[in-house]
Amino acid sequence: MTAPEGTQRIPVSSDQDVVRVRQLVRTVSVAVKLSLVDQTKLVTAASELARNTLVYGGGGMVEVSRVENGRRQGIKIVFADQGPGIADLQLALTDGYTTGGGLGLGLSGARRLVDEFDIDTAVGQGTTISVTKWCR
């Protein structure tokens, strides 16, 4: 995978920033020529994860970049926060589990909507989630 050029960053500290993340991901998805369904899946996943960054991570940073793997184009999005971290990752990735009064589908659902999903978290160290969606 080549190094991303033209990475765009959006600090996330309010509801409005979550909307900005959705709009940026939409724009880049169109530029990379993801199919309409894949665009919709990626923007939805980004919305869930950006909201998590805000609500559970206490805010953070989202980075969106175009990536290439051989001839395939894709989009990589990184969500990073300095929040409390996730104590039990298995549990957090279970459908329906929530500590925030939501539906508990954000993390587990977002994982199903992307091609690659990596999570790096430790209690007190914050959480970083990277997702990638490739053109078919």
Place this chain on the structure above:
Amino acid sequence: MERVPVLKIGDILLVSIQIDMEDQVALQLQEDLADRIVATGCHGVIIDISALDIVDSFVGRTLATIASISRVLDAETVVVGMRPAVAITLVELGLSLPGIRTALNVELGMELLARERYDDDEADAEADGDEEAVTL
């Protein structure tokens, strides 16, 4: 903060969401609709989401909550105009919107509400008819 307008058409409240809603805007809509149902005595709510390019778990949950609140206030809610890609993504996310009536467009949504109302009236009329028969 932007606000989603609620229009009254006969016995129906019509909401067409035309903006990428911040979470607070969605919560405000939930309150506005509850107020308008009580103020107008309307028995039907149609929420048009044909302009939404994604429905994430937050908006999905808000729609479900609106439907529940309406029902408690003697109004039926129909969500109309969902795009195919949005439907595919919602189901993969794990959200199948149980308890929410849907129709393909506003017109069919209005027909659905009218039919239900008519069936209710029929049932009432039949009950009345039976009583009359007894008194005769």
